[in-house]
Amino acid sequence: MLIVLGTIIVGLAIVVGINIFRTSATETNRDQVISDLIYLSTDAQAYHKKLLQFGGGNGSFQGWTIPAFYKRYAGGKIRVRVRANRNKVILTGIGTEIEKNGRTKVRVRAIVRPTKTKIIIKN
Numbered sequence: 001m002l003i004v005l006g007t008i009i010v011g012l013a014i015v016v017g018i019n020i021f022r023t024s025a026t027e028t029n030r031d032q033v034i035s036d037l038i039y040l041s042t043d044a045q046a047y048h049k050k051l052l053q054f055g056g057g058n059g060s061f062q063g064w065t066i067p068a069f070y071k072r073y074a075g076g077k078i079r080v081r082v083r084a085n086r087n088k089v090i091l092t093g094i095g096t097e098i099e100k101n102g103r104t105k106v107r108v109r110a111i112v113r114p115t116k117t118k119i120i121i122k123n
Contacts, residue, residue, distance in 0.1 A: 026097040030106045032075040033093035034119060037110040040066055040078065041117040044089045048114050061089045061112075076106070088113050099123050 047064040050056020057063055061082050070078045076095040083090065088111060095106030107122035 023100075026095075026099060026106060029075065029095040029097040030108065030121065033078075033095045033106060033108045034121075036070065036075060036078065037091050037093050037108060037119065038117065040070065040091055041089075041110050041112040044091075044112050045114060045117075059114075061087065064089065066091075 043066075044061060044064050046056075048057050048059065048061055050058070052058040064082060066078060066080050074096075076093060079092045079094070081090040081092075091110040091112065093106075093108045093110070095108075097106050098104070099106065101123075104123055109120040109122055111118045111120070
């Protein structure tokens, strides 16, 4: 009887440990993607403010691109959409970890304007 009870307790401990690890990995990946999006948003804003002669956008995001490293890296991948007519950049970060639902990966969006950035956690 004690062996069966011990086996059940060890089994439950393993399941709880796996769930905690999976949740921690997902949160860490989300935090990494958010951090990278914030870095890229400040880079885009700096480009927007620089004069054309100094390699900037002279008041526009048109022509700004992300470094090749971020297109596919250890944390996932980041896609960029520049909306010059609306004067904003939309960054979408897709992580590597699968969410709790088991189907979708970590997804975060940043809407970058000349003076502010809005971070939206999609899942």
